[in-house]
Amino acid sequence: MYEYLGILIYFFIALALSLLLLGLPFVVSTRKADPEKISAYECGFDPFDDARGRFDIQFYLVAILFIIFDLEVAFLFPWALTLNKIGFFGFWSMMLFLLILTIGFVYEWRKGALDWS
Amino acid sequence: MYLEQSFHKQISFSSFLFENDFLALFPEIFLVSTGIFLLVYGVITSTSKSLNYPLLSYNISWYAIMALLYTSLLIYNSPINNAVLLYNTLVIDDFTQFVKITCLLSSACCISMSLQYIQTQGDNAFETLILILFAVSSMLFLTSSADFISLYLAIELQSLSFYVLAALKRNSEFATEAGLKYFLLGAFSSGLLIFGCSLIYGYTGVLSFSECAKIFAAGVVPFDGIQAVTTESALVSLGMVFILAGFLFKIAAAPFHMWSPDVYQGAPTPITAFFVITPKIALFAVFLRVFLQSFYDLFPIWQTLVIFASLASMLVGALAALSQSQIKRLMAFSSINHVGYLLAGFACASIEGIQALSIYLIVYIFMNIAVFSILLCNMRHTHNNGLPRIKYITDLAFLAKTNPLLAFTFSIAMFSMAGIPPLAGFYSKAYIFFAALGSNLGVLAVVGVCTSVVSCFYYLRLIRIMYFSTPKTWCSTARVPRTNALALAISLFFLIFCMAYPAPLHLITHKIAIALCV
Amino acid sequence: MAPATIIGGLLGLGVQLYCNAVRKLPLMRNPWEHVLFIGAGAAFGNWLVDFEERTALELKEVLAKREAAFNHSSAERDA
Numbered sequence: 001m002y003e004y005l006g007i008l009i010y011f012f013i014a015l016a017l018s019l020l021l022l023g024l025p026f027v028v029s030t031r032k033a034d035p036e037k038i039s040a041y042e043c044g045f046d047p048f049d050d051a052r053g054r055f056d057i058q059f060y061l062v063a064i065l066f067i068i069f070d071l072e073v074a075f076l077f078p079w080a081l082t083l084n085k086i087g088f089f090g091f092w093s094m095m096l097f098l099l100i101l102t103i104g105f106v107y108e109w110r111k112g113a114l115d116w117s
Numbered sequence: 118m119y120l121e122q123s124f125h126k127q128i129s130f131s132s133f134l135f136e137n138d139f140l141a142l143f144p145e146i147f148l149v150s151t152g153i154f155l156l157v158y159g160v161i162t163s164t165s166k167s168l169n170y171p172l173l174s175y176n177i178s179w180y181a182i183m184a185l186l187y188t189s190l191l192i193y194n195s196p197i198n199n200a201v202l203l204y205n206t207l208v209i210d211d212f213t214q215f216v217k218i219t220c221l222l223s224s225a226c227c228i229s230m231s232l233q234y235i236q237t238q239g240d241n242a243f244e245t246l247i248l249i250l251f252a253v254s255s256m257l258f259l260t261s262s263a264d265f266i267s268l269y270l271a272i273e274l275q276s277l278s279f280y281v282l283a284a285l286k287r288n289s290e291f292a293t294e295a296g297l298k299y300f301l302l303g304a305f306s307s308g309l310l311i312f313g314c315s316l317i318y319g320y321t322g323v324l325s326f327s328e329c330a331k332i333f334a335a336g337v338v339p340f341d342g343i344q345a346v347t348t349e350s351a352l353v354s355l356g357m358v359f360i361l362a363g364f365l366f367k368i369a370a371a372p373f374h375m376w377s378p379d380v381y382q383g384a385p386t387p388i389t390a391f392f393v394i395t396p397k398i399a400l401f402a403v404f405l406r407v408f409l410q411s412f413y414d415l416f417p418i419w420q421t422l423v424i425f426a427s428l429a430s431m432l433v434g435a436l437a438a439l440s441q442s443q444i445k446r447l448m449a450f451s452s453i454n455h456v457g458y459l460l461a462g463f464a465c466a467s468i469e470g471i472q473a474l475s476i477y478l479i480v481y482i483f484m485n486i487a488v489f490s491i492l493l494c495n496m497r498h499t500h501n502n503g504l505p506r507i508k509y510i511t512d513l514a515f516l517a518k519t520n521p522l523l524a525f526t527f528s529i530a531m532f533s534m535a536g537i538p539p540l541a542g543f544y545s546k547a548y549i550f551f552a553a554l555g556s557n558l559g560v561l562a563v564v565g566v567c568t569s570v571v572s573c574f575y576y577l578r579l580i581r582i583m584y585f586s587t588p589k590t591w592c593s594t595a596r597v598p599r600t601n602a603l604a605l606a607i608s609l610f611f612l613i614f615c616m617a618y619p620a621p622l623h624l625i626t627h628k629i630a631i632a633l634c635v
Numbered sequence: 636m637a638p639a640t641i642i643g644g645l646l647g648l649g650v651q652l653y654c655n656a657v658r659k660l661p662l663m664r665n666p667w668e669h670v671l672f673i674g675a676g677a678a679f680g681n682w683l684v685d686f687e688e689r690t691a692l693e694l695k696e697v698l699a700k701r702e703a704a705f706n707h708s709s710a711e712r713d714a
Contacts, residue, residue, distance in 0.1 A: 103157055110160045522657045602654040609653070610646060621683055624690040631697050 061113055072101055138202045144191040144217075145257050151184040152250040158194040159243040173243040174235045181246040182225045185253065189221040194481055201263060205325045208263035211632040215475075215625060216260045223482050224253045224395045227232040229600040230490040231387030234506075237495060238385075249391060252278035256399035263312040264325040268403060272310065272367070275396065276303045283390070295383025302376040306366030313359025320352045321405075329411035354418050361422055364404045368397055370460055371429030374453050381449035386506060389445055390489035393452050398478045400460065405474075405633060408465070409466060416466060423464040430457030430563055435568040435633040436619040438444060438575050444492065444510050447575065448485075451534060454572055455481050461565055462549050470632035473545070473552040476622060480533070480545040487530035487608040491523060495595040512580055514588035523594065526609050528580045533612045536569050541615035639680040647676020 079086075079094050108114060139146065155177055192214055193481060198209050199278050228249065235245075255274035262268040280303060284296020310350070318324055321332045333353070369377035379586065381389045408419055434454025441447040455477075462474030492507050507513060517524040533542030550562040615622070651672035655662050663669070 100153065103153055107156060107160045110164045112164075389668070517681070520657070520659070522653070597658045599654070599658070602657050605657060606650040606653040610650065614646075621687040621690065624687060624694055628690055628694045628697065631694075631701065 049082060058116055065113065068101070068104070072098075137200070141197040141200050141202055142207070144188045144195065145254060147191060148184060148188045148250065148254040148257065148425070151180075151188075152247055152254065152540065155180055155184075156244075156247045156619065158372070159247065162339055163243060172241045174241050175232065175248065176245045177246045178232055178235055179227050181250055182228050183257060185221045185225040185228070189218045190324075190340045191226075192217050203260075205327070206264050206267040207258070207261045209261050212402065212406075212629040215629045216398055217257050219442045219479065219482065220253060220256045220260070220395055220399055223486070224249060224391065226486055226604055227387065227391045227394055227489075230390060230486070230493050230604050230615065232600050233495060233598040234385075234387050234493050245282065245388075248278045248489060250281070252391075253395070256396060260402045262403055263327070263406075266324055268407070268564070269307075269311050269314060271403075272557060273307060276367075279303070279392065279396075282388045283380055285388060286385055289383075292385065292451070293382035293383075295380045298376055298383075299380045305426075306363045306373070309366065310358050310363030311432075313361075313363060314357065314358045316352055316356030320350065320356065326411045330413065333412065333414040354415060357412050357415055357419060358422065358456060360407065361419055364400065365426050368456055368459075369453055370398050370426045370451075370456050371431075371433045372426060374430065374433060375416065377453065378446045378449040381452075382445045383441060386445070386489070387495055389448075390485070390493065393448060393489070394482050394485045397452075397456070397459070398482070401474065401478065405463065405471060408463075413466075420464055420466065423460055424558065424561060427457050427460035427464055427561060430454065430460060431564055431568040432457075437573040438572065441575075442509055442511070444507055444512075447510060447579075448488065451572070451576075452485075454568065455534075457568070458546060458549050458565060461553050461558070461561040464558060464561065465552045467552065467556050468627070468634055469552040469555050471633055472525050472623075472626045473548040475626040475629060476548055477545040479622060479626075480541045480612075482541060483608045483611045484530050484533050486604055487526060487612065488534075490601040490604040490608075491527050491530075494523075494597050494601060496593070510582060511586070511588070513579060513583050514586045515593060517584045519593035520597075521624050523597065523605075524583050526605055527583065529612055531576040531579055535573040539613075539616055541612045544616050544619060557630060612626075639684040641680075643680020643683070644673040644677040646680070647672040647674070650676065692708045 075097070076094070079090065083091065159173050159177055162168060163631055164170065173608065195209075195214070198214065199208065201208050228246065252275050255271050255278065258267065259271035262271050280296055280300040283299045284292055287290035288492060308325070314324075317329065321329060323332060366373040381392060412419060430453050434450050434452075434457055438447055438450035438454065441450060459474055459477055459481075462470045462472070462477060465473075496505075496506055496512075504507060513527070514529065529540065534539040536546040538542045550565055553559070553561040553565070648669060651669050652662055655664055
């Protein structure tokens with residue numbers, strides 16, 4: 001039982017911190033309501049509209065780019081956990097992977113895939 | 118103490134990997150890293166404002182050709198010729214070496230034939246060349262793959278590059294249609310393939326081709342204590358049939374050929390040339406390995422299916438091509454027809470069969486290089502509404518008068534495809550038929566000869582159009598580019614003189630066939 | 636090696652002449668290119684003959700090994 005105390009403390013700290021962050025805006029923020037701010041917000045769309053409306057191809061692009069980097073994190077977790085077992089070879093394999101990923105990132109950056117305009 | 122030991126073990130392990138496996142894989146590593154380097158170079162230079170946004174396609178094409186040639190030199194001079202690498206995932210031997218060099222040289226030829234197209238057509242997407250480089254490197258991995266995972270990964274990398282290449286002309290409806298069709302059907306066939314692999318894995322528990330072979334070979338004899346895997350099991354045959362279907366899809370053999378004419382027609386001509394010429398040999402190489410090594414004990418089942426696919430491809434290729442008016446569609450059906458002959462060699466599953474198949478593939482590559490380096494020449498029109506390139510077969514009508522030598526070369530290529538005696542095409546076809554007769558597959562030889570006669574009709578029709586028809590509008594080729602002329606000269610001389618001195622080709626194919634059959 | 640060199644050189648010359656002819660240029664334009672092609676053709680001819688001999692030797696070796704293995708296994712089966 002005793003060894004889980006850390007988790008309990010962590011749980012309380014997390015709860016307190018999130019409540020604090022949730023509560024602070026009610027106390028200290030300045031509130032100026034305008035129609036844009038109080039309308040329902042759903043990924044930049046009007047929530048009550050024709051579902052077949054066109055929308056920007058950039059959404060797809062961002063989603064696809066996000067998936068790639070998301071998967072990279074999925075690879076990084078097991079790598080980080082086993083790093084002391086796989087040694088330098090494992091370390092440099094992941095560095096190579098990250099390098100290739102970075103090259104992809106440089107490509108999309110230079111091609112302007114990240115410019116939202 | 119323990120840590121120190123494991124550290125030493127790791128050191129020796131990685132130094133072993135560096136000394137052997139990476140040394141043996143150096144050509145592939147070189148090609149992939151060149152592709153990545155060219156990608157960075159291209160994207161940084163072509164978007165640079167201070168360099169005034171240079172157009173890089175032509176420049177990168179030459180780099181790509183150089184990379185392919187250097188890689189083939191590296192493979193030719195490789196210090197390690199026979200090895201199983203990276204924990205049984207890749208294998209290199211004489212067969213893979215030959216296939217890889219052929220892949221590299223033929224794709225270098227494809228790029229050098231397209232140089233003028235790349236220069237004059239306003240696409241200026243240097244990514245095309247990078248994608249071709251990646252596709253070729255995936256073919257190298259495909260050729261040497263030795264288990265189902267590396268096979269599937271290499272096929273996927275190759276197919277993904279191909280889908281993008283097919284849809285390269287983004288603003289053309291045909292190209293978009295081609296890309297979409299290719300993507301849907303290609304993804305479907307990849308699905309079939311991996312489903313087959315998963316059935317095999319689920320039943321046997323192994324992924325490597327050689328382990329599979331051991332299990333199937335021992336299958337009929339029950340081990341004591343171990344549940345025996347029998348080759349009669351329906352699941353294993355089912356998995357194998359799925360893998361075979363995926364393979365037939367990829368090489369566009371007859372029951373699964375429907376995508377290929379549309380894709381070949383819609384894709385830009387250099388890409389069509391690349392699709393026709395290069396990937397067949399890599400796919401045949403790896404599936405020969407799968408079926409002759411892993412599934413050799415299921416031979417009766419897959420032989421029937423391959424014979425059926427072979428007959429169907431020969432018939433479809435010969436009959437459907439009769440009614441085509443577009444030259445690229447015609448070449449697509451002609452390639453289906455050739456795949457039928459190749460599958461006839463496959464169905465023999467003997468050393469002679471594989472040898473005949475390899476010879477046929479080499480001759481096929483040379484014939485298509487000759488045809489496509491003519492189709493990729495720019496045209497000069499006397500009227501305005503024409504296209505800059507040969508599109509319909511009637512567009513050839515002027516050729517015999519405006520450029521007789523080009524017409525002669527085209528005729529030689531056509532005669533060779535039809536299998537007229539003194540040319541290389543006859544040699545390869547005869548070899549296939551003898552191999553088929555040698556393995557008691559007389560039906561393949563007979564149908565092959567008959568369809569070859571039928572296909573003579575449309576090959577000779579092209580020659581008739583060139584020499585005897587009087588066109589209403591005239592056009593001529595612009596000056597044939599240097600590289601195309603060189604490709605034409607080499608392939609023409611090969612087609613004519615192959616029969617005079619076939620010994621090197623004959624010997625090397627015999628050697629690689631033995632390397633495959635062990 | 637002499638016939639290989641000569642035939643290879645002729646083929647190289649033929650390639651260059653063909654290139655000029657199909658491009659509708661004067662056949663003997665830039666004669667140094669012809670020399671280059673003759674050289675390349677001769678080198679190719681020699682390489683091809685050498686390649687053939689090498690491959691024939693290797694093939695004989697492989698066939699002998701195969702034969703031995705086959706005999707060995709059949710002897711084992713008989714015994």
